[in-house]
Amino acid sequence: MHRTRILDHAVLILGALFLTLPVVVAFMTSSHEAAAIHSKGLMLSPGGHFVDTYEKVLTRQGGFTGQVTGARMMMNSFILGVGFALGKIVLSMLAAYAIVYFRFRFATLAFWVIFTTLLLPLEVRIMPSYEVMSGLGLINTYTGLIVPLLASATGTFYFRQFFKSVPEELLEAARIDGAGPFKFFIDVLVPLSKTMIAAIFIIMFVYGWNQYLWPMLMTTDERFFTLMRGIKQILQVWIGSQIPDYNEAFALAVLAMLPPVLVVVVFQSWFIKGLTESDK
Amino acid sequence: MATIEIDKVSKIYHGGVPAVSEVDIQIDDGEFIVLVGPSGCGKSTLLRMVAGLETISSGTVKISGRVVNDVEPADRDIAMVFQNYALYPHMSVRENLAYGLKNRRTPKNEIEARVAEAARMLELGPYLDRKPRALSGGQRQRVAMGRAIVRHPSAFLFDEPLSNLDAKLRVSMRGEIKRLQRRVGTTSLYVTHDQLEAMTLADRLVVLNGGRIEQIGRPLDVYHAPASTFVASFIGSPAMNLVQGELHGSRLAIGPALIDLGQAVPTQGAVTVGFRAEDLQVATGGAAAHADTLPLSVDYVEELGSQRLVHGTVGDQAVTVALSSDAPLSGEMQVAVPLGRLHFFDAGTGRRLAWSTAETHRTTTTANLLETAR
Numbered sequence: 001m002h003r004t005r006i007l008d009h010a011v012l013i014l015g016a017l018f019l020t021l022p023v024v025v026a027f028m029t030s031s032h033e034a035a036a037i038h039s040k041g042l043m044l045s046p047g048g049h050f051v052d053t054y055e056k057v058l059t060r061q062g063g064f065t066g067q068v069t070g071a072r073m074m075m076n077s078f079i080l081g082v083g084f085a086l087g088k089i090v091l092s093m094l095a096a097y098a099i100v101y102f103r104f105r106f107a108t109l110a111f112w113v114i115f116t117t118l119l120l121p122l123e124v125r126i127m128p129s130y131e132v133m134s135g136l137g138l139i140n141t142y143t144g145l146i147v148p149l150l151a152s153a154t155g156t157f158y159f160r161q162f163f164k165s166v167p168e169e170l171l172e173a174a175r176i177d178g179a180g181p182f183k184f185f186i187d188v189l190v191p192l193s194k195t196m197i198a199a200i201f202i203i204m205f206v207y208g209w210n211q212y213l214w215p216m217l218m219t220t221d222e223r224f225f226t227l228m229r230g231i232k233q234i235l236q237v238w239i240g241s242q243i244p245d246y247n248e249a250f251a252l253a254v255l256a257m258l259p260p261v262l263v264v265v266v267f268q269s270w271f272i273k274g275l276t277e278s279d280k
Numbered sequence: 281m282a283t284i285e286i287d288k289v290s291k292i293y294h295g296g297v298p299a300v301s302e303v304d305i306q307i308d309d310g311e312f313i314v315l316v317g318p319s320g321c322g323k324s325t326l327l328r329m330v331a332g333l334e335t336i337s338s339g340t341v342k343i344s345g346r347v348v349n350d351v352e353p354a355d356r357d358i359a360m361v362f363q364n365y366a367l368y369p370h371m372s373v374r375e376n377l378a379y380g381l382k383n384r385r386t387p388k389n390e391i392e393a394r395v396a397e398a399a400r401m402l403e404l405g406p407y408l409d410r411k412p413r414a415l416s417g418g419q420r421q422r423v424a425m426g427r428a429i430v431r432h433p434s435a436f437l438f439d440e441p442l443s444n445l446d447a448k449l450r451v452s453m454r455g456e457i458k459r460l461q462r463r464v465g466t467t468s469l470y471v472t473h474d475q476l477e478a479m480t481l482a483d484r485l486v487v488l489n490g491g492r493i494e495q496i497g498r499p500l501d502v503y504h505a506p507a508s509t510f511v512a513s514f515i516g517s518p519a520m521n522l523v524q525g526e527l528h529g530s531r532l533a534i535g536p537a538l539i540d541l542g543q544a545v546p547t548q549g550a551v552t553v554g555f556r557a558e559d560l561q562v563a564t565g566g567a568a569a570h571a572d573t574l575p576l577s578v579d580y581v582e583e584l585g586s587q588r589l590v591h592g593t594v595g596d597q598a599v600t601v602a603l604s605s606d607a608p609l610s611g612e613m614q615v616a617v618p619l620g621r622l623h624f625f626d627a628g629t630g631r632r633l634a635w636s637t638a639e640t641h642r643t644t645t646t647a648n649l650l651e652t653a654r
């Protein structure tokens with residue numbers, strides 16, 4: 001009994017190390033100077049340049065135009081992530097609501113059409129989407145960054161499944177209680193979907209935060225650069241001497257990790273609370 | 281307060297057989313009507329058409345004289361209690377009770393007063409701030425009732441509201457529903473498949489079978505004069521004995537037994553004869569005056585405590601006898617049939633055959649009936 005427990009712990013510790021070490025290494029390395037990293041490779045011990053590196057990364061004007069700072073890129077990524085997640089949730093909830101609760105012709109067909117778009121990733125329709133956005137003059141705007149990605153088959157599918165599991169009697173009780181379609185949605189369906197919303201927010205925020213290809217196409221103006229592009233850019237553009245600013249790239253990577261971690265931590269507790277508390 | 285008139289109402293689900301056909305029911309103000317019948321007979325469908333949750337294929341439903349066929353459920357001034365309660369899980373009991381009123385823009389203080397009143401009536405005070413998940417089944421049931429009561433609707437509709445409760449709670453809630461309905465005097469339409477619940481709650485029963493009305497009447501009238509073999513076997517527990525017999529003159533042949541009815545009979549030839557298990561007695565020396573006897577071969581006995589149910593056969597037809605728990609038993613018994621309590625049904629259609637002036641008269645009023653029973 002005792003021996004297996006030690007073994008269990010060993011396995012768990014190994015697993016934990018395996019998952020956290022890269023993060024620790026990135027964090028530690030980011031607090032050294034570029035030259036030191038270049039000569040000694042990755043670091044496991046803290047260096048003495050934590051504050052100045054991070055401050056520099058967040059505030060230094062960079063890029064060709066000198067208009068973009070790390071903080072600015074972070075904000076852009078955040079706007080993209082949140083706008084993306086919220087927009088997807090709102091749109092897919094409304095779509096699922098229509099499919100599940102309204103009897104209109106071809107509702108099932110509509111659902112399957114939406115569902116099959118799951119098979120088409122963004123990359124497939126990226127050129128036509130770009131075409132449309134540039135035609136509308138939405139290049140280099142937040143609208144252009146966010147809106148074309150909002151339609152979500154995944155989200156619609158999850159909400160559809162969830163709405164279908166809500167007992168019919170709730171709708172009937174609400175109808176007798178004088179709640180119209182709008183009231184029922186706001187007063188009953190949305191509160192009941194809390195856990196689902198939290199789950200989808202986590203997924204979609206991270207997805208939006210990590211977008212790379214689309215922002216690269218849609219934004220040529222550096223004021224709209226996201227963190228993901230920034231990291232890439234450091235190694236290409238922000239070369240001070242011959243040595244790339246490894247420390248800054250690592251610092252930016254660490255910063256890029258923080259918001260998704262935060263979102264997961266916050267919404268996960270909400271999500272789990274919802275799961276354990278709610279009974280439909 | 282309201283009357284409900286259901287006039288030739290039918291429901292045909294797309295392309296299928298009618299779930300409800302040509303149903304007529306007139307419900308008086310304040311009356312408690314119970315729709316009873318086996319599973320799938322269309323009770324819920326009928327109720328839901330009155331509620332407005334299901335469209336009406338043909339016929340009209342009037343509430344307080346107004347045709348409501350095309351009126352939204354919320355505008356019919358009815359309240360409904362669902363089998364699974366359908367409480368809003370994310371709202372507290374108080375919010376659940378208030379929701380319907382809020383949607384009707386009832387003033388805040390009025391809502392508070394009505395919620396408080398309903399909470400007092402249903403003893404829900406301590407639970408007002410709890411979520412439904414933190415309540416027991418019986419308490420949820422009471423909240424569902426409360427949600428109906430606070431609205432002060434002109435009619436209550438219940439769809440098997442007690443069938444999710446355990447047997448004991450069901451009996452006490454049954455009493456509570458009856459008491460509440462008496463107190464607020466609201467017209468009620470109540471669906472159940474439990475004949476005992478139907479008997480105890482109803483002012484009048486509506487027995488449904490296959491979407492059609494078999495019989496409408498006061499519980500005791502239905503019990504004592506079932507209009508068909510279906511009603512006879514559905515109402516009352518244990519179910520009424522139904523056996524095939526032959527009428528020749530004033531004599532009735534049931535298997536090997538020949539009973540002299542000694543009076544006018546409704547028909548001649550093959551009939552279905554019905555008699556209740558509790559109307560049969562062991563024939564001893566001093567059997568009842570108008571009784572004749574049937575030879576019963578006993579198969580098995582069920583002991584219920586207060587009485588014992590003896591299952592056996594007369595000829596080759598199954599017959600059940602309810603006897604007091606101290607009645608003597610033997611393998612072959614003679615049981616006495618009180619002649620006044622025999623029911624005759626058409627052997628083909630199963631419809632009731634009136635069989636003498638005395639009987640027709642007896643079943644017209646409960647008072648008379650009780651007198652005869654004595």
Ligand SMILES: Nc1ncnc2c1ncn2[C@@H]1O[C@H](COP(=O)(O)OP(=O)(O)OP(=O)(O)O)[C@@H](O)[C@H]1O
Pocket residue numbers: 293294296299317318319320321322323324325326473
């Ligand atoms: N939405 C529907 N579509 C098609 N047929 C239906 C629908 N709802 C009910 N039915 C059919 O109509 C008939 C009556 O159903 P209903 O639900 O009224 O029965 P019920 O008397 O309430 O039975 P139970 O006691 O089991 O609740 C059944 O044969 C059922 O299969």
Ligand SMILES: [Mg+2]
Pocket residue numbers: 323324325
């Ligand atoms: Mg039903």
